[in-house]
Amino acid sequence: MHHFDYRDNRLHAEDVDIAALANKIGTPFYIYSEATFRRHVKVFSNAFSGTDALVAYSVKANSNLAVLRILASEGTGADVVSAGELARALHAGIPADKIVFSGVGKTTEEMEAALNAGIYQFNVESAPELEALDKVAGELKKHAPVAIRVNPDVAAGGHDKISTGRKEDKFGVAWGSARALYARARELENIEVKGVDLHIGSQIADLAPFEAAFKKAAGLIADLREDGCRIERLDLGGGLGIPYGAGEIPPHPDDYAQLIKRVTAPLDVQLIFEPGRMIAGNAGLLVTKLVYVKEGEARKFMIVDAGMNDLIRPALYDAHHDIIPVTRDLDAKNDRYDVVGPVCESSDFIAKARTLPDMKPGEFMAIMSAGAYGASQSSQYNSRPLIPEILVNGDEYAIIRRRPTFDEMTALERYPEWMG
Ligand SMILES: Cc1ncc(COP(=O)(O)O)c(C=O)c1O
Ligand SMILES: N[C@@H](CCCC[NH3+])C(=O)O
Numbered sequence: 001m002h003h004f005d006y007r008d009n010r011l012h013a014e015d016v017d018i019a020a021l022a023n024k025i026g027t028p029f030y031i032y033s034e035a036t037f038r039r040h041v042k043v044f045s046n047a048f049s050g051t052d053a054l055v056a057y058s059v060k061a062n063s064n065l066a067v068l069r070i071l072a073s074e075g076t077g078a079d080v081v082s083a084g085e086l087a088r089a090l091h092a093g094i095p096a097d098k099i100v101f102s103g104v105g106k107t108t109e110e111m112e113a114a115l116n117a118g119i120y121q122f123n124v125e126s127a128p129e130l131e132a133l134d135k136v137a138g139e140l141k142k143h144a145p146v147a148i149r150v151n152p153d154v155a156a157g158g159h160d161k162i163s164t165g166r167k168e169d170k171f172g173v174a175w176g177s178a179r180a181l182y183a184r185a186r187e188l189e190n191i192e193v194k195g196v197d198l199h200i201g202s203q204i205a206d207l208a209p210f211e212a213a214f215k216k217a218a219g220l221i222a223d224l225r226e227d228g229c230r231i232e233r234l235d236l237g238g239g240l241g242i243p244y245g246a247g248e249i250p251p252h253p254d255d256y257a258q259l260i261k262r263v264t265a266p267l268d269v270q271l272i273f274e275p276g277r278m279i280a281g282n283a284g285l286l287v288t289k290l291v292y293v294k295e296g297e298a299r300k301f302m303i304v305d306a307g308m309n310d311l312i313r314p315a316l317y318d319a320h321h322d323i324i325p326v327t328r329d330l331d332a333k334n335d336r337y338d339v340v341g342p343v344c345e346s347s348d349f350i351a352k353a354r355t356l357p358d359m360k361p362g363e364f365m366a367i368m369s370a371g372a373y374g375a376s377q378s379s380q381y382n383s384r385p386l387i388p389e390i391l392v393n394g395d396e397y398a399i400i401r402r403r404p405t406f407d408e409m410t411a412l413e414r415y416p417e418w419m420g
Contacts, residue, residue: 003033004285004368006141009328011366012055015395018287019326025399028306029388030375032062032400034070036283037337041074042260044275047257053271054120056100057125058086061276061372066391066400068092071279077240079274083110090117100235102149102199104129104170109138115144123149123197123235123270127181130191136191146185147195147235147272150178152216155295156201156209156239159317165200165213168376172198178220182229193229195269196221199237202277205250207259210239221267234264234301235272242281244320247358253278277372284371286311287326288350290359291342300337304365307341308348309381311367314373315347320410323351326364333356338367343382375401384407 003014011018015184021031045055056077067199068078069092077098078089091101102123111133112121112379124130124146137144151172154165164171172179183281185193200213214236241250264271288306295301311321323339326331334357339350350367359365375389389401403417 003036003039003196003283003325004366006328009326009330011326013213013285013390013392013397015287016392016397017358018366019364020160021390021397022289022326024161025388025390026403027287027364028304028310029390030284030286030370031390031392031397032064032067032284032371034391034393036371037067037070037279040283041071041076041277043121044273044278045074045076047253048260048271048273051261052269053273055273055275056097056098057279057297058274058276059089060376062280062374063088063376064389064391064400065092066389066398067280068329075333083107083113086110086114086119086193088118093321096120100147100197100274102197102274106133108132108136109176110249112140115140115142119145121145121194121197121233121235123147124185127173127177127184130181130185130188134188134190143190143192145192145194145386147180147197147233148173148178148185148193148265149197149199149235150217150220152198152200152213154200154209155215156204156213159203159319161317162202162259163200164202164207165198175216177222177344179227182224183227186229190191193270194225195231195233195235197235197237199235199274200239202239203241204239205241207251210236210256211259214260218263223271224244225327230242232269233272234267235274236260236271238274238276238278240275241315242277242372244281245322245332280372281369282371286321286367286370286374287364288367290361290363290365293359294338299353301334302337302339302359304339304341306350306367306387307343307382307384308345309343309379309384310341310387311350312371312377312379314350315345316377321370322368323354323356324366324368325359326366327359329357329359332359334358343384374379383409 074091081103149172288304
């Protein structure tokens with residue numbers, strides 16, 4: 001049995017009836033399956049069993065504390081990109097010595113926080129960042145463990161906006177300057193060179209770009225060792241795609257692992273992974289309510305109560321999310337609709353020209369595969385409160401983030417004194 005499935009024509013999350021829950025707590029909300037999170041971590045980790053590997057879950061995919069706590073209990077580390085993510089990972093019980101810190105714009109304050117916490121690795125993305133880290137570490141009388149994130153100039157990823165490993169992308173150190181930067185790192189007193197890092201993009205649907213990039217990384221390690229550099233870790237980032245719709249069959253983690261074992265076996269390095277979407281994406285969905293059906297002259301619209309502020313992926317990346325009614329009306333006819341939210345932007349849509357059964361206002365629909373980059377990319381645009389997140393475990397559920405009141409939403413702002 002799946003962790004999200006229909007029983008008696010009603011959608012369940014594990015053993016919780018989603019329609020009943022929606023009636024009780026109101027929509028929209030995200031709902032996650034604890035069992036699915038645990039299963040995904042195991043599938044990924046098991047693929048690398050027998051190798052020295054650290055799975056550092058990419059917190060940006062879903063940074064809810066309860067989610068991080070589940071992953072901590074499965075023994076994963078964390079890939080963080082801000083002091084906020086670092087604080088959340090530590091709060092949830094992820095040990096500092098399993099945390100890697102990525103990102104092109106780490107501030108000195110963030111470096112300090114991470115050095116004081118004693119993280120496992122900084123993934124350094126530029127020459128000036130390396131110099132800054134050396135300085136901050138020196139001031140704190142600490143040594144910063146470093147991998148340099150290299151840009152292998154390989155195109156990958158489900159969309160132009162989520163590709164990170166081409167030379168036009170802002171990420172990583174240009175391939176041609178990597179060796180020189182490692183040489184510089186070795187001169188710096190407060191930097192300890194540990195490894196090589198790369199991350200080429202997200203929602204990658206085939207193994208070829210991984211293979212191309214990982215082979216280049218293996219070659220670089222050989223070159224660096226020739227230069228006398230001790231390289232003991234290889235961080236391969238995240239990026240493994242997931243199915244968002246019928247017929248999409250991204251590589252299985254086992255096949256990804258086979259490829260990696262083949263390419264990296266001769267290197268004798270610890271492997272680090274930063275999977276995000278693969279762990280969280282299909283562990284959650286977004287439940288929304290149909291508010292109105294509107295017949296335009298060119299299109300029919302289903303207007304729902306979740307907007308682009310709640311789930312920005314369609315607006316930002318033209319991303320596809322399957323949509324299914326939470327309670328099935330078996331007699332319903334099919335028609336094509338644009339499913340749109342209430343936000344005042346033309347880009348506020350969840351699906352365009354989607355074939356869906358007729359539904360009546362007040363009925364619920366599930367936006368599938370929304371566990372990754374859903375809640376974590378949401379905003380309060382149009383002064384819409386961040387929506388609740390629910391975690392299901394068997395027939396129990398818990399509200400792991402509640403809807404703020406409007407008073408709470410305004411509590412952080414103040415009128416300046418001169419306004420009286
Ligand atoms: C540095 C880094 N690591 C890991 C990830 C996680 O990627 P994914 O969710 O595709 O596994 C990202 C996001 O693309 C990233 O930028
Ligand atoms: N946020 C993106 C992926 C980019 C991940 C961050 N590097 C998405 O929803 O697909």
